[in-house]
Amino acid sequence: MPDLTDLECTVLGVVWKRAPCTAYAIMREFAGSHSTYYRGSAGAIYPVVSRLAERGVLEATKEFHGRRPRQTYRLTAKGTDALRSWLTPPLPDCAVTITLDPLRTRSFFLALLSPDQRVRFTLDAEARLREQLAINIEERDRYLAAGDPYSALATEGAIDSLHARIGWMVRARRRLGELAAEAQENGEPS
Amino acid sequence: MPDLTDLECTVLGVVWKRAPCTAYAIMREFAGSHSTYYRGSAGAIYPVVSRLAERGVLEATKEFHGRRPRQTYRLTAKGTDALRSWLTPPLPDCAVTITLDPLRTRSFFLALLSPDQRVRFTLDAEARLREQLAINIEERDRYLAAGDPYSALATEGAIDSLHARIGWMVRARRRLGELAAEAQENGEPS
DNA sequence: CCGCTCATGTAACTGGTTACATGATTTA
């Protein structure tokens, strides 16, 4: 029952919240969420779901919708245990590592741009992050309205991260200005 | 010259900073950095570097260290252009999307834990994030001492994100306590 | 001279993606 991946456990979690639900519904949940890493492609979800059923953490039921059959899934007791132990501290190292930020990856090399291109970089980034922020605030409010304070809390994590990245970009703009001024004083090339 | 991946451009960036340098040195740079997503495995770096050389963005030189030959690389003019255009706004959507946080992924399902397990979750997460914070502050200071304020600025992004996640976990602990109290008032099961 | 680091790779695997195929049911 152990060594389930994060994707597998997330699927488990979605089934736990939505049960009974189809693989298709899980797929839509992933595809529709902004705070999820996975894109929710059929090629990922269907194999995962049937693997989980094989493992005995999900239980499949054949339902009929009209005369068309469909598989719905729910957690088994074993599945609930697996999901719970995924959440139970101590958390694995990989769960608390630093997050990947493509903006940060790029920032390492900002010295290559001209001073005003650097400013434009931070302005563009800030504006785009604010768009994301609006989307995520909306998502959080939807969760609150739907009576799911836990998902709202999770989404709040995304909101906080976005605030932090926006603040970082604002500070970066100021710092980059200072660095450019220093460089000019010393007569360095751009 | 376009459609280079983030990994490829990051490699380009490292060569730009470190040139002339070997593929091995690039690999070590990736493996040693905490703020990088990629693990810097030989199986990734070597193919990327030779692909970049083939594309004409990197130029290979055969050097001799003793009587042992080794390839060192530097950017071509085309490579500098490619790196610059990777950084130049408007940034692609993928660069400003929300970051993946395994802690957040888990938080969606915290309702499954008992109230005190939830508290333990946030305490554990907070402690581990603070460790990461210390590591990244050290890394930033090393960059500052090494006279690389741009990398320091980038690392500051990681520090800010960690602060945000820590604050989020602290607030989560309070909110979860309130939620548990409400639930008990309403006589709901844990 | 032993073991560590430098240095260069390759092969098998993994976990996801895109894109496609198929067909029933619902809605405009």
Add this chain to the structure above:
DNA sequence: TAAATCATGTAACCAGTTACATGAGCGG
């Protein structure tokens, strides 16, 4: 009745990982 959505899959691909193999140079 046409188009969209529900529903279930599969096949080809892709980027990066682990693990291995090999050998030169260097420090103790």
